[in-house]
Amino acid sequence: MSAHAPAGDHHAADGHDDHGHGGGHGHHNAEYPFLAHHFETPAQQFDSAKLGMWLFLVTEVLFFGALFVGYAVLRNRYPDVFTYASAYLDTTLGGINTAVLILSSLTMAMGVYFAQTGRKTALVVCLWLTMAGAAGFMVIKYFEYTHKFHVHLVWGEGFYKPVTDDGGLQSAELSSKAPVPLAPAQTTMSAGTVTAQQLAMPAFVQMPAGEQTAIAPPAAGPAGMAPAVIDAKAAEHAADPATHGDEALHLEDAAMPPNTHLFFAIYYAMTGLHGIHVLVGMGVIGWLIVRAGRGEFGPKYYTPVDLVGLYWHIVDLVWIFLFPLFYLID
Amino acid sequence: MTTLPARPAAPTYDTPESDNYLIHDKGIPSWLLTLDHKRIGVLYTVGVLLSFFVGGIFAMLVRTELLTPGRTIIDAETYNHFFTLHGAVMVFLVIIPSIPAALGNFVLPIMLGAKDVAFPRLNLFSYHLWISGAICTVVSLVMGSFDTGWTFYTPYSTTTTAGGVIPVIVGVFILGFSSIFTGLNFIVTIHKLRPPGMTWFRMPLFLWALYATALIQVLATPVLAITLALVVVERIANIGIFNPAMGGDPVLYQHFFWFYSHPAVYIMIVPAMGIISELIAVHSHRQIFGYRFIAFSSVAIAIFSFIVWGHHMFTSGQSSLMNTLFSAISFSVAIPSAVKIFNWICTLYKGSISLNTPMLYALAFIVLFTIGGLTGLHLATLNTDVHLHDTYFVVAHFHYVMMGSALIAMVGGLHHWWPKITGRMYNEKLGMIACAIVFVGFNITFFTQFMLGSHGMPRRYYDYQPEFQIYHVISTIGSYIMASGFLLTAMYLVQSLVSGKRAPANPWGGATLEWECASPPPYYNFHEAPKVGDPYDFSNLHWDERGEGYVTVKPPAAKA
Numbered sequence: 001m002s003a004h005a006p007a008g009d010h011h012a013a014d015g016h017d018d019h020g021h022g023g024g025h026g027h028h029n030a031e032y033p034f035l036a037h038h039f040e041t042p043a044q045q046f047d048s049a050k051l052g053m054w055l056f057l058v059t060e061v062l063f064f065g066a067l068f069v070g071y072a073v074l075r076n077r078y079p080d081v082f083t084y085a086s087a088y089l090d091t092t093l094g095g096i097n098t099a100v101l102i103l104s105s106l107t108m109a110m111g112v113y114f115a116q117t118g119r120k121t122a123l124v125v126c127l128w129l130t131m132a133g134a135a136g137f138m139v140i141k142y143f144e145y146t147h148k149f150h151v152h153l154v155w156g157e158g159f160y161k162p163v164t165d166d167g168g169l170q171s172a173e174l175s176s177k178a179p180v181p182l183a184p185a186q187t188t189m190s191a192g193t194v195t196a197q198q199l200a201m202p203a204f205v206q207m208p209a210g211e212q213t214a215i216a217p218p219a220a221g222p223a224g225m226a227p228a229v230i231d232a233k234a235a236e237h238a239a240d241p242a243t244h245g246d247e248a249l250h251l252e253d254a255a256m257p258p259n260t261h262l263f264f265a266i267y268y269a270m271t272g273l274h275g276i277h278v279l280v281g282m283g284v285i286g287w288l289i290v291r292a293g294r295g296e297f298g299p300k301y302y303t304p305v306d307l308v309g310l311y312w313h314i315v316d317l318v319w320i321f322l323f324p325l326f327y328l329i330d
Numbered sequence: 331m332t333t334l335p336a337r338p339a340a341p342t343y344d345t346p347e348s349d350n351y352l353i354h355d356k357g358i359p360s361w362l363l364t365l366d367h368k369r370i371g372v373l374y375t376v377g378v379l380l381s382f383f384v385g386g387i388f389a390m391l392v393r394t395e396l397l398t399p400g401r402t403i404i405d406a407e408t409y410n411h412f413f414t415l416h417g418a419v420m421v422f423l424v425i426i427p428s429i430p431a432a433l434g435n436f437v438l439p440i441m442l443g444a445k446d447v448a449f450p451r452l453n454l455f456s457y458h459l460w461i462s463g464a465i466c467t468v469v470s471l472v473m474g475s476f477d478t479g480w481t482f483y484t485p486y487s488t489t490t491t492a493g494g495v496i497p498v499i500v501g502v503f504i505l506g507f508s509s510i511f512t513g514l515n516f517i518v519t520i521h522k523l524r525p526p527g528m529t530w531f532r533m534p535l536f537l538w539a540l541y542a543t544a545l546i547q548v549l550a551t552p553v554l555a556i557t558l559a560l561v562v563v564e565r566i567a568n569i570g571i572f573n574p575a576m577g578g579d580p581v582l583y584q585h586f587f588w589f590y591s592h593p594a595v596y597i598m599i600v601p602a603m604g605i606i607s608e609l610i611a612v613h614s615h616r617q618i619f620g621y622r623f624i625a626f627s628s629v630a631i632a633i634f635s636f637i638v639w640g641h642h643m644f645t646s647g648q649s650s651l652m653n654t655l656f657s658a659i660s661f662s663v664a665i666p667s668a669v670k671i672f673n674w675i676c677t678l679y680k681g682s683i684s685l686n687t688p689m690l691y692a693l694a695f696i697v698l699f700t701i702g703g704l705t706g707l708h709l710a711t712l713n714t715d716v717h718l719h720d721t722y723f724v725v726a727h728f729h730y731v732m733m734g735s736a737l738i739a740m741v742g743g744l745h746h747w748w749p750k751i752t753g754r755m756y757n758e759k760l761g762m763i764a765c766a767i768v769f770v771g772f773n774i775t776f777f778t779q780f781m782l783g784s785h786g787m788p789r790r791y792y793d794y795q796p797e798f799q800i801y802h803v804i805s806t807i808g809s810y811i812m813a814s815g816f817l818l819t820a821m822y823l824v825q826s827l828v829s830g831k832r833a834p835a836n837p838w839g840g841a842t843l844e845w846e847c848a849s850p851p852p853y854y855n856f857h858e859a860p861k862v863g864d865p866y867d868f869s870n871l872h873w874d875e876r877g878e879g880y881v882t883v884k885p886p887a888a889k890a
Contacts, residue, residue, distance in 0.1 A: 037854075038445035038523070048448045048522040055514045055548055062552035066586055070560075070571060073582050156568040156576065259577030265569035269560065 034301050046303050053307040057314050060277075064318050067270050071325060074262055084256060085263035086329035088153055088249075090144060094327040097140050098319065104133025105316040108285075112309045115302035120295055123305070127289045130312065134282045141275055148264075152248040155268055159261035160251070267326055274322060277315045284308050350753065354853040365450035368851060370457050371436030372751065375744070377460065378432050379820075381423035382737075388416035390813060393775075393806040399794050406792040410477035411492070413790060417480030418498060422505050423464055425732055426594060428740045429601035430547070431460065431512050434540050436751060438516060440844040440851060441534050443525040443860045448518040452511050459508035466501025470494030479790065481591070484572035484583040488564045496565055499558045506555045509597070513547030516540055527862035531625070534842045534865040535611075535618065538625040539604020542632040546593045546600070550636070554590030557583065581646050588639035596635040598732055599699075600628055602739030603670055606695050609746055610674045611866050612840040613689035614681025618866045620673040627666035634663045641710055645719045653712055660710035667703050671696060684838070687761030691742025694769045695735055702730025705780065720790075723783025726776045734772055741768075741819065748823070749833030753850040756826035760818060767815030774808025834879020839871045845880075 032042050039045040075082045111126035152159055250256050288308055291297065297305055351368045361369055392413050395402045404412065435453065439446050447453050470476060474493025478486055482502075487495060520533070520541050561583070563569055570576030572583040603624075611618040618624065640648060640656030648656075674696060683689065705727045708714050718724060749755055782801040787794055794802070836845040842865045847855055874881045 036450075038448075038450070044522060048518050051521060052449060052452075052514055052518045055517060059510055059514075059548055059552040062549060063556050066553045066556045066589075067560075069586075070582060073579060074571070077579070078577070156570050262570060262577050265571050265578075269563065269569065269571070273556075273559075 032300065034303075042300065049303050049307060053310050057310060060314055060318075064270070064273065067266070067273065068321070068325075071266050071270065074266055078257065078259055078262060080257045081260050081263050083330045085260050085267075086326060088148075089267075089327045090147075091327050093140055093144055094323050097137050098323045100133050100136050100140070101316045101319050104130045104137070105313055107133065108309045108312045111288075112302070112305050115292070115297040115305040116299060118298040120292065120297075123292050123297065124289060127285055127292060131282060131285050131289065134278050134285065138275065138278055138282075141271070152251065153264055154261075155265040156261055159264060270322055271326070274315070274318055277318070281308075281312050281315050284311070349852045350848065350850045351853050352753070352850050363454070365446070365454055366853065367435050367439050367446050367450065367453060368751075368855075370453055371432055371434070373457055374427060374432035374435060374460065375751075377464065378424055378428045381419055381464065382428075383820075385416055385419035385424055386813060386816065388412050388419065390809065392416055393809040395792070396794075396802045397806050399796055399799060407477070409792045410790075411475045414477050414479055415471075415475065418476075418502070419467065420732075421480055421594070422502050423460075423467065425598045425736050425740075426505070426509055427460060427512075428598075428737065429605065429743065430516065430540060430543050430597070431456070431508070433605070433740065433743050433747060434516065434543075434601060435512070437747060437844055438537060438540055439519065439523070440847065440855050441537055441842050442520065442523060443528055443843045443856065443862060444519060444523040445854055445856070447515045448523055449515050453515055456508045456511040456515070459504050459511070463501040463505035463508060466497050466504060470496075470498035470501065473497055481587060482558070482561060483587075484561060484564070484580045485574065487561055488573060496562055499562050503555050503558045503562075506551045506558070509547050510551045510555075513544035513551075516544040517548065520544075525859050525862060531622065532862055532865060533625075535607035535621065535624050535628075536601070536604035536842075539601050539607070539628045542628040543597050543601045543604075545629075545632050546597050546635055550590045550593035550597075553586055554594075557586035557590070581643065581648075584643050584646055585639070588642040589636075592639040592642065593632075593635040595728075595731065596631055598736040600631055602695070602736040603628065605739045605743040605746070606674060606692050607670070608840070608842070609688045609692035609742055610677050612746070612838050612842075612868075613684045613686060613692065614678050615684070615839055615868045615871075616677055616681035617864075617868070618673070619676035619679075620669070621866065623669050624673050627669045630666040631663065634659065634666070638663060641715075644712060644715045657710055657712050661707065664703065664707060667699075671700060671703075685762075686758055686838075687756075687765055688742050688746040688838070690762055690765040690769075691738055691745065694765065695738050695742065698730055698734030698738060698769075698772065701777075702727060702735055705730065718783060720788055721783035722779040722787045722789055725789045726779035726783060729776045729779070734776065738768075738772075744823075746838065747844075748826070749837045750844055750849050750851065752827060752830075753833050754826045754830030755833050755837065756830055757822045760822040764815045764818040764822070767818065768812055769815075771808050771810070771812030771815055775805050775812055776808075778805040778808065831878075834874075834877045836871070836880040837878075839868060839873070839880035841865055841868055841871060846882075 035042055035045060039048070107126045107129040111123050111130060114120075114123040114126055148154065152161065250260065285308060288305055291304065351366055354366075355364070361373065364370060364373075391404065392409065395404050395409050395412075435447070471494060476487075476490070476492045476495045476498050478490060478492070478495060482495075482499060487499075520537060524533075560569075560571060564572055568576075571578045572580050574580055607618060607624055638656060638660045640652055641660045644653050644657070674692075705723070709718060709724060709727060745756065745761060778801050782798060782805070783789075785798065785801075787798050787801070833849040835848050837849075838845070841863070843856075843860050843862070844851070846860055870882050870884060871880045872883050873879075
């Protein structure tokens with residue numbers, strides 16, 4: 001970093017005595033106004049920031065990592081649930097979202113390049129494009145989520161509970177057809193009066209008799225569940241979105257394996273956490289747009305653009321794993 | 331040494347008052363919004379000590395309740411809340427931040443010869459997160475507290491009707507990020523802010539320990555964070571991932587929890603070992619024995635910490651293969667731990683030992699950690715663990731390690747750096763008496779619990795068989811003795827702030843860089859970049875009567 005050598009000298013000449021520093025850690029280096037007082041050179045500051053960001057990304061990987069482990073445990077325990085439930089996810093929308101995110105990573109990487117080369121307008125355009133990609137992703141995700149809420153493809157109890165127009169439950173009627181037997185208590189339970197205890201031990205879950213250990217038994221699933229049934233469902237689901245749009249097909253499906261709600265629990269947990277990261281990314285990209293507009297970035301100082309770029313790539317990378325793990329099963 | 335060369339012209343004990351970090355700025359905002367690592371360290375120390383007081387009160391209430399079988403002072407429900415609060419406060423608010431965030435923040439940059447940590451703003455943010463986490467705990471108390479045990483095991487934690495579970499879990503989540511950011515800051519600081527000459531193997535061992543600790547903080551804590559987030563979501567939205575009634579897996583929760591919380595034990599003990607390495611070397615005035623072994627054993631413990639978590643689940647239905655592997659790896663943790671013990675004892679051997687308060691704490695640490703470590707082997711053995719699991723034996727074991735070792739080292743370190751932090755000397759005689767009281771009280775309290783546990787008294791129980799009462803009474807009396815020792819400590823430390831003697835720059839004869847700057851240090855630590863030498867070469871340090879401190883005297887050869 002020979003280009004930065006003069007900065008070090010300049011700084012050393014500036015000295016570290018108290019005068020003018022006041023209570024803050026502000027630094028009055030005319031050539032490098034961004035240089036904090038406790039760094040000797042801009043290169044040292046940049047390297048520190050970059051190492052810090054990489055460490056933060058490591059924590060992000062571990063943060064998501066636990067959920068990926070949870071996914072692996074659940075999928076290993078209920079393989080048929082994942083095969084079955086995955087068909088309810090819209091591969092087309094998921095695929096579009098994957099493409100959108102990868103493209104936004106490209107524009108982000110270009111933004112870093114333009115920041116390094118000091119091309120302000122190009123940088124701002126690239127940041128806006130990245131922002132558009134992130135927003136597009138969230139809009140598509142919003143439609144995916146709302147549709148699933150509409151047809152009871154949700155976590156936990158709601159997965160088994162069709163709601164009529166007046167908000168009442170149809171459980172009694174459903175119980176004869178539902179693949180997962182509902183206990184009588186549930187037929188009288190209304191959404192408003194559910195106690196914490198009932199929520200904790202919902203009656204709708206099928207527990208094999210005799211299995212009373214704390215460890216959930218591997219679900220056997222319907223013996224010999226015919227892949228054809230699932231394929232037929234998937235085909236129907238793909239071919240006829242109009243009818244699918246108004247109905248919660250899974251509620252009447254005899255082939256639905258027990259504990260299918262867990263697929264949606266982990267699906268919402270992982271994609272939800274990822275969505276939060278996209279929103280945070282939009283926030284920091286917005287902050288970059290403001291600063292870039294003020295012309296704060298250039299060859300001497302582009303650290304924030306570089307670091308946000310790294311963050312954005314990891315958000316992208318997480319999605320690249322999420323997409324096949326949820327949408328592309330079987 | 332009859333002909334000492336000329337003394338340095340300006341001994342640092344009469345440093346002008348105008349330049350030190352304590353009075354550099356005035357007013358409460360200048361403290362709460364400070365970016366100075368020293369002030370942040372002091373703020374953490376105050377917070378941690380206050381939390382220690384609160385957690386100690388809960389401990390006293392629990393011990394008092396256990397004086398008799400059945401009800402003594404509180405009912406069973408309240409008892410469950412109190413032992414949970416004791417555990418959660420002590421682990422998350424006291425021990426985890428005590429050494430890295432409180433003492434580490436103060437000492438690390440100065441020891442390293444840096445002006446500050448790499449990210450001062452992030453450091454302040456960590457502290458604000460710590461405060462937020464503490465506030466969440468208070469909110470939890472107001473909303474009905476929690477009775478889950480500090481481990482928050484599911485499905486109980488997701489179904490209990492105690493009202494304060496969600497706020498406290500949010501609090502621990504926040505505290506986790508405070509810990510992550512502190513660790514991240516320290517790693518970058520040690521990598522990037524070492525001055526010229528400060529090579530990895532010239533780093534004081536406390537810094538090696540803080541580095542190893544920071545690695546664990548960064549690599550383990552995110553898993554706890556996401557796990558606790560899932561528990562909150564499970565409580566709010568009933569997603570069922572950890573609920574066996576819904577096909578979820580509570581043992582998965584235990585795996586996640588201990589994947590963090592076992593390494594967290596080393597977040598507590600590794601920096602404590604770092605402090606002890608400093609105390610033993612400085613107060614023996616002798617080159618530390620086996621520097622590289624101690625340094626690498628810290629890193630080895632950090633690595634081992636990630637592959638032993640399963641020993642908390644020997645009785646949770648793990649496969650026998652898993653149990654065997656986890657048992658074997660857990661045994662191997664004893665190796666780097668014992669390496670340190672042997673090195674410390676070899677350092678003491680033929681050392682010129684100053685038997686003062688920090689040294690007494692260091693010696694107490696060696697005894698207590700040896701007991702705590704060796705009883706860990708009983709628990710790592712599969713067949714004895716089946717008998718001892720969830721008994722008072724476990725309680726005694728981890729108190730010997732967490733309190734008898736980690737906290738004792740924290741208190742020892744606090745005494746060691748107290749003159750540097752406050753610029754005042756405490757009453758040495760009272761310090762030694764208090765240390766002795768704490769040591770005796772601690773052993774009466776917890777050694778008894780080894781016996782209780784091996785006789786079959788389960789942990790966390792409110793009621794017990796009459797034959798256990800004698801042990802409980804002895805243990806409770808011991809806890810009162812220990813508490814009086816800590817109260818005495820608090821008294822003379824506060825007194826030293828008011829009327830303590832001014833501290834010299836180097837009261838103990840330490841050779842690390844923090845003893846080269848004044849007590850208390852100037853705002854920017856070093857006016858000129860310090861010269862880095864061997865941190866354990868004490869040959870040039872000599873007692874100076876005039877300043878009642880040690881001064882560096884260059885050997886004549888170096889002057890020529």
